[in-house]
Amino acid sequence: MTTQFENIYYGAGTDVGKIRFASSGMGWKQLEGDKTVTVSAADIKWIQWLRVARNFQLRIILKEGRRRETFDGFLRDDHDRIAALVKQHFSVTLEAKEISHKGWNWGATDVQGDDLAFLVSNRTAFELPLANIANSNIAGKTEVSLEFANADGGANGKKKARAVDELVEMRFYVPGTHTRDG
Template identity: 45%
Template sequence: MSDSRVPFSDIYLATEPYVKSVGQVRIGASGIGWKAAEGEAEALQGVNIPGLSMPAGMLALQREDLRRLQWQRVARGYGLRIYTKSGTLHKLDGFTADDYEQLRDAVKRFFSGLTLEVRDISFKGWNWGKTDFEGSDMSFRVENRPMFDLPMAYVSNTNLANKNEVSIEFQPPRTTGKGTKRKGAPDELVEVRFYVPGTIATGAAIPAVRDDDENMSA
């Protein structure tokens, strides 16, 4: 019954980064759907997202394929992360904070066995933490909370610059869609470098540890 579906408007299909296309999300017993708004499907031309049918610009995720659902703060408001059993992480961004309860209730009502998990993001502004893999995303965590994720699918090159430094280069996907406006284009991340502590070098590289040792032995 279409009446029993819960709709959310002005939602971005963010599965593929740098593609700007808004539409409506509907959640019902059959699964989660997203449909591009009038004129918004153009930007998805040539974009490869599993489950997306063109030219209508419709994403259909079947109930049986849903594995895990997460809610988190994103740049464009709040986002729904949908892990499918077929291995894709879909992202729908642009929800408001107020949508949370409605979304959580819809998940509970329609998808028994699944819950809307809250993914708590770190906004401390620190640049030290731990890296961890979640599917094909490398996630940087501060005090065990994710701070940002790097999808390995867009990595063009990695390099061990020296024994403690790893660089990861990204090839931002070519945004050739007609809907791509250069002026409003997002800033693109092209490289991240990490200092990675070595098992041998750690003590020597970080004076705090050495100081403590000296104090302890004194």
């Protein structure tokens, strides 16, 4: 059984690489460059499988704190092999996290660890890392706006032609009279 997968991205990065599974853990290596990332088997708490933009993500939740590592670019057909590998090497069950693709703009927000998740019919539609929220405003009784930090820092003139569309702001309508506890 193949223990290596190609065209895998590390985190939000845009460099592709390959990832390999072994009993000691997993290791990712950049294709064009020397960057490597290793996740030790002993540090793995659980592993999730979810659909993201770049196909499927393997999300490794680490025992230490709430830290996690993510790898994007797996294909639908990789699921069974990955499930077998993580079972065999790390004794964990690959947990499928269902994502909503309904196309609705209404649902519920929920703070989950270090993320603000937007749920549609109780399924995650997307998550926003709380750390990326640079500013938030409440306008009137029903509107909350979130501004996002420029990932490039912006200020130091690092004007790289980004290939991606950069999310800068999101506004929510939140029912005014409703209070939610917890």
